[in-house]
Amino acid sequence: MTTQAQHAGHVAVIGRPNVGKSTLVNALVGAKVSITSSRPQTTRHRLLGIATFEHGQLLLVDTPGIHADQGKASSSAMHRWMNRAARGALEGVDAAVLVIEAGRWDDGDALAYDALRSAGVPVVLAVNQVDKFKDKTALLPFLGEVSADREFAAVHPISALKRRGLEPLVSTLLALLPEQPPLYAEDEITDKSQRFLAGELVREQLMRQLGAELPYATTVEIESFVEDPAARSGPLLRIGAVIWVERDGQKAIVIGKGGARLREVGTRAREQMERLFDSKVFLETWVRVREGWSDDEAALRTLGYHD
Known part of the structure; x- marks a missing residue:
């Protein structure tokens, strides 16, 4: 009898503000390690969510949303710090998830995608909030449009809030990670105190x-x-x-x-x-x-x- 290999590694969770990155991290971890609200830029700190599964472990790096500098408000020390935290999260990761809102792709998504391409890691596209579409086939043209001329290791429609579509996403991410045992104990859920x-x-x-x-x-x-x-x-x-x-x-x-x-x-x-x-x-x-x-x-x- 053969045992399936274990895979573990760091996965950056990136996207423009308020697309559900923290909700996705919490859903995969199975506990609330990252705060959420309807306000953009709720997340200010780089945070590690530890999600352990039968065949491996995802070390999910939740970050502030990457945003473009737009005038005085976004040039404050706080905004500069959040952008550094978001971009710094890409250092040393094995893969990344780009989280976008179903039915919407804008300059903020393009900015996040460009940051990931520059990092040179495989990128999985997670199209979040698909539960807003009663007819899922209506999403197909959008999925084709955002995938065209962009390099994604895989595209997964999900609902982080309702925890739908997460198993295929986990399988894809684990396959992109190094073959090695878990890096944290099974009962650990974050690196924060x-x-x-x-x-x-x-x-x-x-x-x-x-x-x-x-x-x-x-x-x-x-x-x-x-x-x-x-x-x-x-x-x-x-x-x-x-x-x-x-x-x-x-x-x-x-x-x-x-x-x-x-x-x-x-x-x-x-x-x-x-x-x-x-x-x-x-x-x-x-x-x-x-x-x-x-x-x-x-x-x-x-x-x-x-x-």
């Missing part, structure tokens, strides 16, 4: 609950993260999170009338933490002002934004 994930879960709620612009002027710093094994209700994580904003007016908005919005952010984030960490969580949140932090390279480094 619980402390990092806690901060991201608070920031996710800010992205989801605040207006169109304000979330981009906020970041989260975990000031304390302590395990309390002797708590009466059983093991407890005591977490203190600081939400940084750039102006006093933004602080008032985040706190909300009578503290209502801050309480809601904290409650939702705590629920997500308890689910992910499988532990009770006591979460405290504060809002503080640090003017111009998003366009200050030194401030970004102190807040955890490292190349």
Whole structure:
């Protein structure tokens, strides 16, 4: 009897902002390791999602969306950092997934494709959100159009949100990776610490609950993260999170009338933490002002934004 060879390696997950890269990583890993929202550029950090299967392991590098520089807003230190993180994720990977939205190909997709071609790794096209099309045959002309004159190792229509079409995608990706045993233990799901994930879960709620612009002027710093094994209700994580904003007016908005919005952010984030960490969580949140932090390279480094 022969045993099927194991394959393992790094796969960059690339695309323009807000096409479902993080949703795809979470679906393949089987746990929430990357935050999601309807806002573009929710992902700010390079994050490794570890997806282990019977015949191998995908080390999925989730990244900020690659975007073109367009004026002052996209030339801030934060935007430059996110673009560096996205492009830097291509270094040392064995393959890549280009995630696009079903029925749409624009300049942002072309920019991401060009970055992948320059990296010289095999590229698999994942056409996401196909569940929006009742008649899947209506997608065929689009699939033919985006595949023409472009080199893809394979094209897979998927729905990351509904976890459809993922098995063929996994099989294709594993076949592109080196033949070797898994690089991480089966129960590991990310290279990031619980402390990092806690901060991201608070920031996710800010992205989801605040207006169109304000979330981009906020970041989260975990000031304390302590395990309390002797708590009466059983093991407890005591977490203190600081939400940084750039102006006093933004602080008032985040706190909300009578503290209502801050309480809601904290409650939702705590629920997500308890689910992910499988532990009770006591979460405290504060809002503080640090003017111009998003366009200050030194401030970004102190807040955890490292190349």
